[in-house]
């Protein structure tokens with residue numbers, strides 16, 4: 240038995256099912272783009288409410304495509320999805336709000352932090368007074384309450400990403416979809432933002448689906464890592480990270496963390512070989 244096979248026996252226990260329908264069910268959804276690229280073979284994936292699920296895999300395995308299907312930004316070629324047990328028409332109702340966070344902060348450079356964060360509320364016609372208190376709360380959640388009058392250019396990359404997260408939080412989402420949000424940041428800043436995001440997720444009882452290339456980030460954050468392979472994009476393996484929350488730096492330097500990282504490294508190597516076998 241190989242190490243990976245041995246590992247599989249240990250890590251496939253499903254997380255405890257929470258009350259209520261799953262936040263997301265991907266039901267045999269596949270994606271073939273109009274240029275003929277088969278980005279995803281039929282995917283089966285369930286994300287329960289309260290989970291922190293990471294999509295991990297080599298470049299081109301369809302992580303972003305899958306996340307955008309979950310956000311309803313891309314329509315599957317066949318198969319379907321359910322959001323909180325229903326179709327997308329019900330998304331946005333109380334308890335069923337989702338928001339997408341891109342890798343770039345995509346801030347308006349001419350507008351101050353407060354106006355950037357308030358943008359989704361302005362677009363939704365939320366009255367200014369209610370909007371302002373929600374903006375204050377969102378800025379406090381990301382530790383930027385003293386920077387509300389700054390312009391994006393006056394902030395570091397990490398702070399700009401915090402503004403982007405505040406802009407997502409101001410909509411009071413239940414489900415955060417994050418496409419490599421910290422991929423462009425240095426490791427220390429990324430670790431800090433990972434910690435803060437995890438604390439927020441824990442405190443606010445959010446559900447998160449998070450795309451990353453980083454094994455360490457996936458082990459630090461996730462209740463479950465979905466390992467994907469390329470050509471064609473598919474789910475190779477799901478690994479439950481069996482470690483209680485809240486997690487902190489002690490988790491990063493533990494032997495158990497290192498063991499999960501090593502096991503995921505082996506699975507990623509398998510994902511690369513599997514991709515190479517499907518040119």
Ligand SMILES: Nc1ncnc2c1ncn2[C@@H]1O[C@H](COP(=O)(O)OP(=O)(O)OP(=O)(O)O)[C@@H](O)[C@H]1O
Nearest residue numbers: 272274276278297298299300301302303304305472
């Ligand atoms: N709009 C599109 N039209 C055609 N092909 C696309 C489109 N978007 C993505 N693809 C292709 O689909 C495949 C999956 O792309 P996707 O961006 O989902 O992968 P990824 O795993 O997120 O990659 P990366 O980690 O590099 O961001 C790739 O081969 C990509 O070139």
